Amino acid sequence: MTGNAPNQRPVISLGLSPVLVAVDIAAAIALLLAVLPIVKFWAVLPDRIPIHFGLGGLPDAWADKVTIWMMPTVGAIIFAVLTAVSRYPHTFNYPVPITSENARRQYLLGRGLLVWLKAEICWLLAFVVRQQILVTLGNVQRFSVELVLGIIVLMFATVGVYLLKAYLDR
Incomplete structure (x- = not known):
């Protein structure tokens, strides 16, 4: 990437x-929605749960049920790190050189990218937990790989929109 030195x-x-505040709140809600079903169904989850699903959505790896806490934990770490990092947009890598004329616009775009990606990642992780529980309890036959791929495509689209806006606002 191009651009001048952050210092x-x-x-x-x-x-x-207000939009970014709402997106941040949505990310926090996703984290909560990743934790609540674990707490609700903990007593009825078997000792071993599926932790990986093949392309067809069927479980192909199993582990102790405590591993279900991995997704909300990773989500909380991502939430905390991206929240902290987003406060220092002058240190980001940008696809265009940063000048005194475009700095504010580029910084807002960069911060917006992190906030949106944070929310999308938190929702993805919440969905994975929900699907793990549904498959484990037999409420669904397979993990919805299509929805996961859809969320991943959304994340790539978010980055693409950011790059286009950053280039146009250079």
């Missing part, structure tokens, strides 16, 4: 837009 960029104080 040569202007440091600008940015507020959060």
Whole structure:
């Protein structure tokens, strides 16, 4: 990627837009929705649960049920790290050189990208937990690989929209 060194960029104080606040709240809700079904169904989950699913959505690897906490834990770490990092947009790598004229626009775009990706990742992880529980309890026959792929495509689209906007706002 191109751009000047982060230590040569202007440091600008940015507020959060109401949209980004709402997206942040949505990410936090996703984390909560990843934890609640685990707590609700913990007593009825068997000792071994599926932890990996093949392309057809059928489980092909199993582990102790405590591993179901991995997804919400990873989600919480991602949430915390991306929240902290998003406060320092002058340190990001950008696809265009940062100048005093475009810094504010680029920083807002960069922060927006992190906030949206954070929410999408948290929702993906919440969905994975839900699917793990549904398959484990026999409520569905297979993991919905299509929905996971759809969310991943959405994440790539989010990055693509960001790159287009960053290039147009250079």
